[in-house]
Amino acid sequence: MNCRNFLRTAALSSAAFAFLAFSTSANAQKKYDTGASDTEIKIGNIIPYSGPASAYGIIGKMEEAYFKMINDQGGINGRKITFVSYDDAYSPAKAVEQTRKLVESDEVLFVFGPLGTPSNTAIMKYLNAKKIPQLFVATGATKFGEYKTAPWTMGWQPAYQSEGRIFAQYAITEKPNGKIAVFYQNDDLGKDMLKGLKDGLGEKASMIVAEDSYEVSEPTIDSHIVKMKASGADIFVSISTPKFAAQAIKKVAEIGWKPMFFQSNVGSSVGAVMRPAGIDNAQGVLSLAYAKDAIDPQWKDDEGMKKYLDFLAKYAPFANPAESSAAYGYGQAQTVVQVLKQAGDDLTRANIMKQAASLKDFAPDTLLPGVKINTSATDFYPIEQLRMMRFTGEKWDVFGPPIDSKLGG
Amino acid sequence: MELFTNQVLAGIATGAIYACMALAVVMIYQAIDHLNFAQGEMAMFSTFVAWQMMQWGIPYWGAFALTLIFSFVGGIVIERALFKPLAKAPVLTHVAGFIALFAIINSVAGLTWDFTIKQFPSPFGSSPFLGSQLISTHQAGMIGVTIILLVLLFIFFRYTRVGLAMRAAASMPESARLVGINTSWMIALGWGMAAAIGSIAGMLIAPVVFLEPNMMGGVLIYGFAAAVVGGLTSPLGAVIGGFLVGVFENLVGTYIPGVGNELKLPIALALIITVLVVKPNGLFGRAIVKRV
Known part of the structure; x- marks a missing residue:
């Protein structure tokens, strides 16, 4: 009896010990900044849904649809993405206002895919001062990739x-x-x-x-x-x-x-x-x-393109496959999802930026064969290859x- | 010299676009005594309607005729629904109304047909006209249609009862009412006609600038300039004004260094202001005398 009791106690306590050890180590790994939790990752975005550049609004809608797909598939490391996207009407003044709202009221983890050179120029200083990633801006202006002066800002498409x-x-x-x-x-x-x-x-x-x-x-x-x-x-x-x-x-x-x-x-x-x-x-x-054209018959049997077109049919029936902006939004969203996967349970802003700057040979479905995304601590230009x-x-x-x-x- | 001739020819071709639009501007001015800022968007919307009908398989001229009817009725409906209630309101209220209409039509078109540019067919083809590569058959056709429209408008305003009644209703509403003209419906008719002319302009312009919700933005400003240069009361003036603005813009852009690129649009605005200051009624407009 005694012996049995002893064994039971030993088994229980060792189990408890193992559990404790496990949970503390898990706790050590899980790190969050504002906007991230065990269940949610909050991403902010501004895009012109109205105004002179409203044609690009489709990019935001595609990103939203892409995150919906990711959430339907169970999210990233068990966390669902909440995508908060506001209209800035392609106006820098509005962009600043909406970005402040994203940061201060919605409390997003980072800002992803803001569109247009004027708007991004307007919010760059604010986000860098607050140390909030301005990730994968949708413009090819060269100034969005200068890691020394703007360590929280990164481009995506090839610089013009x-x-x-x-x-x-x-x-x-x-x-x-x-x-x-x-x-x-x-x-x-x-x-x-x-x-x-x-x-x-x-x-x-x-x-x-x-x-x-x-x-x-x-x-x-x-x-x-x-x-x-x-x-x-x-x-x-x-x-x-x-x-x-x-x-x-x-x-x-x-x-x-x-x-x-x-x-x-x-x-x-x-x-x-x-x-x-x-x-x-x-x-x-x-x-x-750098990207494939969705209506080009030569990609009919391409794996990535098939995935993309399936996605369009299921999650984004509103998008016209002829619009390259639609594929653009998809590719950008896919890249940010990769960054979040790499970040694992360390969802701090610093780690998001670190992971964004350590993409290795990542190839979104919509990019041309041979074009790959590579970044490093001294290279903030994700796509740098082009084909004639x-x-x-x-x-x-x-x-x-x-x-x-x-x-x- | 070759560059000069080429720029003049290209200017005439572009001028035809402005002239078309200026005609619609003059038409509405004749009817309501204001400039309608939503004129360009209405024309753009009509053009989309024509495009949509062609997508459904209606042949060009069928779609053309149906679009004319649609625009005419649409113009009247807009007037009845939106501007008749504002008839007694001050000018500023009207301007606000025009701008609201502008934004609404633009967004609705964008929502319905999205913002990618669309090819719009031309009934005239686009091969070189008379061996000149600078003017295509479409542009020549456009000039032809503009002139036909002009003649029709001239006859309408000068020789038909309705045309005369419309002019009377616009320039002297009270006297017109006294002689039994239904001025309110004359204004609606003016809206309808302006919308129909605008739709023709849209359908002629679209093959050159491509069809998309913002296609009329720049065109309308030049159309205003053309109408002001020619005189807001004169259809002939508007057409000549259109060609003048087109040629003037090209020559200034080519020969005055520095002006060419950045300042092309301001040229149109400078023209408007200069004409308004120097000759307020335009080159062909009649002086408006008001009894006090």
């Missing part, structure tokens, strides 16, 4: 400057004696990429014979194209957003000008640019890409290997 540099290399190799006319949108997008192009040309910057910018308020850009043609250029670089990209492609073809045509990535969607511009007019146009492509028939033909253009350390 990278694109300019890569195309400069291509132009030098293919047409060393070419004359370049640059047509660009008069904002950060245009100026950043123009700078990249000039940096990439280096000593050969004199190849640029004409530069002309347009404002988004202009109804048509015909006059610019006529002027560019008159400059005698045989390489045409069009740094433009979808509507103007389509107008430029159409006008260049209409006036019988046949330059080597380079179109910036933001204006290269098949459904939103090439088809409206006219498939015949768009033949031979060059561009750079040429518009042939009804789709983009990707050619050449992924080209790296490192801006970060």
